[in-house]
Amino acid sequence: xxxxxxxxxxxxxxxxxxxxxxxxxxxxxxxxxxxxxxxxxxxxxxxxxxxxxxxxxxxxxxxxxxxxxxxxxxxxxxxxxxxxxxxxxxxxxxxxxxxxxxxxxxxxxxxxxxxxxxxxxxxxxxxxxxxxxxxxxxxxxxxxxxx
Ligand code: SF4
Numbered sequence: 001x002x003x004x005x006x007x008x009x010x011x012x013x014x015x016x017x018x019x020x021x022x023x024x025x026x027x028x029x030x031x032x033x034x035x036x037x038x039x040x041x042x043x044x045x046x047x048x049x050x051x052x053x054x055x056x057x058x059x060x061x062x063x064x065x066x067x068x069x070x071x072x073x074x075x076x077x078x079x080x081x082x083x084x085x086x087x088x089x090x091x092x093x094x095x096x097x098x099x100x101x102x103x104x105x106x107x108x109x110x111x112x113x114x115x116x117x118x119x120x121x122x123x124x125x126x127x128x129x130x131x132x133x134x135x136x137x138x139x140x141x142x143x144x145x146x147x
Contacts, residue, residue, distance in 0.1 A: 010098055010110070023080060026098070028108055029115065030123045031061035032090040032145075036138050039088075046088045049141040052129040061124050090145065092123055 009022050018026075036051040052058055053073060055065050063069055069076045077085055079095055089096040094104055104111050107121040118124055128143070130136075 010094075010104065015095065015098055025110060026094040028092075028094060028118045028123065029061055030090070030092065030118055031056055031058075031063075031125045031129070032123070033093065034061075034063065035125060035129060035143075036132060037088060038138055038142065047142045048090065048145070049138045050125075050129050050143050051132045051136060051138050051141050052125065054132055056129070056131075058129050058131065059126050061126050092145075 009018065010026060013022075015023075031052070032048065034053045034056045036049045036053070038047045038049065039045070040047070053063075053076070055063050055069060055073060057064050065072055070078050079085065079089075086093075086096045086099040091097075092105065094108060094110075097104060105121075106112060107117040107123065109115045109118065119126070130141070
């Protein structure tokens with residue numbers, strides 16, 4: 001993937017106008033979206049848990065079957081198709097930030113040029129996530145983000 005340095009395309013286009021490479025480059029690789037979530041039926045509030053999707057390689061925060069993820073995992077969403085679904089993403093996610101008219105954070109790889117800055121800022125889930133299991137109740141593993 002080739003993205004020109006100092007090309008702040010995300011400030012000049014809306015999400016629907018991005019090329020495929022531009023879209024993919026917005027993902028910081030935190031894998032927070034790969035954690036199981038709970039939704040309060042009354043308020044709609046979303047709660048993240050430490051339980052990660054079975055397809056996620058937790059230490060690297062990478063999906064092991066990215067191209068086929070939506071076929072393999074019920075409920076996995078292609079964000080480019082589900083444009084109205086940003087509300088359940090973490091508040092740090094570039095897609096949600098841009099959908100809400102906000103700026104990307106300083107640790108974002110496209111802003112600082114360092115793919116590790118996101119981890120240094122405590123955004124990645126590799127240090128605390130655990131693999132999902134039928135024996136684990138997600139409500140026992142709710143997390144609160146520090147950032
Ligand atoms: S939460 Fe957003 S930035 Fe983080 S991995 Fe998921 S799509 Fe990418």
